[in-house]
Amino acid sequence: MTERSALYQEVILDHNRRPRNFSVLPNATVEERGINPLCGDELTLYLRMDGDRIADASFQGTGCAISRASASMMTTLVKGKTRAEADAMIEQFRGLATGQTAVDDLPSSLHAFEGVARLPQRVKCAVLAWHTLHAALGIGASGSDPRERGARQ
């Protein structure tokens, strides 16, 4: 009997088991809450902004493995990024999770989430942290996919 899962690849399981940046960030300059009402996933994202740059990021919350691993990887990857760089990453991740756009530029670890595109009901779990980051950065609500609307409240 196979013990591998198409969706739950090792990188997702690892970030779920040992989420990185899973703490309240001291000296956070931005704090944003995201909720997925369908699943009950909820997280609080903390950012310390240094001018236009994300100096540090962390999160807290409860949720499924997909939402937790996604938040864990995201907080790791956006550290040091400018607002514009982070915004581009958010857009690309949305494209990847919804299966709508090619995403060659994204770090390979995020490709583990490609599988959720086949599971529309789990897309919201994967994008929750990214939507929360979008709101935290105060970027205008452009290009939002109607399928994802309501993922963040």
Place this chain on the structure above:
Amino acid sequence: MAALVPRSDFTLLSCNPALVYLDSAATAQKPRAVLDAMSDFYESEYANPHRGAYALSARATERYARARAAVARFFGARDEACVIFTRGTTDSINAVAAAWGRANLRPGDEVIVTGAEHHANFVPWQQIAIERGATFTICPLAEDGRADVEALASLASPKTRVIAFNHVSNVLGAINPVAEIVSIARSVGALTVCDGAQGAPHMSVGFDALGADLYAASAHKMLGPMGTGVLIGRREVLESMPPYQTGGDMIAFVGDEHTTWNTLPHKLEAGTPNVAGAVGLAAACDYLTSIGMDAVAAHERALVRLAYERVSAIEGVRVHGPGASERSGVLSFTLGDIHPHDLATLLDERHICIRAGHHCAQPLMRRLGVAATARASFYVYNDENDVELLASALESAKRIFALA
């Protein structure tokens, strides 16, 4: 333990031999007999009933009436006119909450529901209570998830106008003591509304003997089509209930200033009815009757007992609700700290369909102290092998999440 009916009766199941369908509490698969009856109506007897002065319309009317008679027989309601076709349980309960509630609830009155209600038997009452200035009271649950009848007896007072409760919990499979609840309600003169969405598919209802004033059910959970359901009531209750909706079919005479209502059941069925839905439900009732509801209940009990044994034996599993012998074919559980949605997705990779989430019962989730559960539910087409596949998939999920 074999399935109670041949899998070949269900096209979807026979075309997908690897599928393990354990979500019948959400909706049941359809036997060919139901689909055939519906297409036969469309292909050979289709016209608008109650309308035309021509033979085809009369046949459609006759087909609709026969469907009602079959459904009445299945539910044990001798008075066929007291079987109202609706869009489903949600529609049935909303009709009662809106029509009966608006006419009868006054400020200071009380509405009681239990803490284990599906949102469909919770929110309509909560909202009509707010609208009418009535008190909305939630009856506590016993340890096993059934209504705590002692608590209910002490809550109920002459101010209590309605007690709404589930026949069977959609989350826990706990079967409520209907007779005791009805007797408490009668002692204070309260109306009883029983949500039978999870009762009717799985056991003999016997409406006339049950004692509840009103009983609601959905066709799609009992092998029938989606978008069809019933509201069954005692005649004096339905007679005194104002119409929920107005329009065609439900009137006797429409004056410029006043309108009088048609007789039951038409008074409560405004507009062109969903005849094909009623025909499908009737075919589902006949299908279930041919198996025998006692056999259905016994089959589910045997499967759920086995599932309870296998699943609760897995370390880290917590099964919610009553013991194996006191539940309908529903098993809700959590496994360690694996989120139920992850569990459902992992099982889906093995073609096992279970439900995960709050099951439209958030008040119950709060009372259980969980955000969500995984739920496997069984029906006539499930067999022992389905249970074994569920158990081994849960073991595998544990290993994947490295809990083992």
